[in-house]
Amino acid sequence: MHNTLIIIPPDPRGQEYTREMRCQEKREVLGTLKPPLTPALLCALFRDNRIPFLAIEHCNAARAADRMRGNRFSPGLILMPTCTPTIIRDMEFARELKEKTGAATAAFGPHTSGIPAQTLEEFPGLDYALIGEPEQTCLALARGEAPAGLPGLAYRKPGGGVAVNPPRAPGDALDAMPFPDWSRFDLSRYRVPLFGERFLHVELSRGCPYHCEFCVAPLTHAGPVREKSAD
Incomplete structure (x- = not known):
């Protein structure tokens, strides 16, 4: 099991970006940033599975190192969202x-x-590239499972080169997912344009029946539509 740092990278050149799975846009596109739903889900999963973790957002490497020292936290694994523009x-x-x-x-x-x-x-500074829905793959890595054969993962082979494992089958047990742990993040950053009120995402389903050429949803949430129950 690894101490795991969940970190949202700082924004490049002062430009604020959303890095939330299929959403990868500058703040000015929609007039706001989208809340970090996937990192918040990872926090909840790690909390419930008793995996030591620390969540940090939008600070440079030096400040992140200071935060870790202040928390006496030494990570063995670092998880971060990313997107093509950044x-x-x-x-x-x-x-x-x-x-x-x-x-x-x-x-x-x-x-x-x-x-x-x-x-x-x-x-070369990246050891693992995750494919598709990341939660269960992140959990497996944090538990110390070997990367060979781990679905939804590309990794560096010990002898050199890169291995790409088969994708992880879309999860259909969405009701088993915990509620996101938003307490680890500064939610004042996320406000509705025009009104300035805070907002959060509520995930009701995953997957999409369409295959729009401009959309990356089939990459991040492949498979048929899967809905959470009303309960």
Whole structure:
């Protein structure tokens, strides 16, 4: 089992970006940022599975290291969301954190889902590229499971080169997922445009019956539509 750092990378050149699975846009596109639903779900999963973790958002590597020292936290695994518009800066950040901590680094999102092998080949500071829905794969890595054969994962082989495992089957037990743990994040960042009121996401389903060419949802949440029960 690894102490796990869940971290949202800082924004490149002061430009704020949403990095929430299929959503990967600048703040000015919609006038707001979307809350980090997937990191909040990971926090809840790790809490319920008694995996030691620390969540940090939007700070550089030096400040993140200070936070870890202040919490007497030494990670063995670092998990972060990423997206195509920010991939270069995010991977520089992953390299910086890896150098400071010696921890293995893993990233998830549409970019790693679409081109996992290429992502690892282009960015040597990244150890794992997750494919599709990341929660169960992140949990397996945090538990210390071997990457070989772990569904939904691309990783560096010990002898060199990259291995890409088969995708993880879409999970149909959405009701078994805990409620997101929003307490770990600064929710004042996420406000409805025009009105300025705070908002959060409520996930009712995953999957999509359509295959729009412009949308990356089939990369991050593949498979048929799966709905949560009304309960």
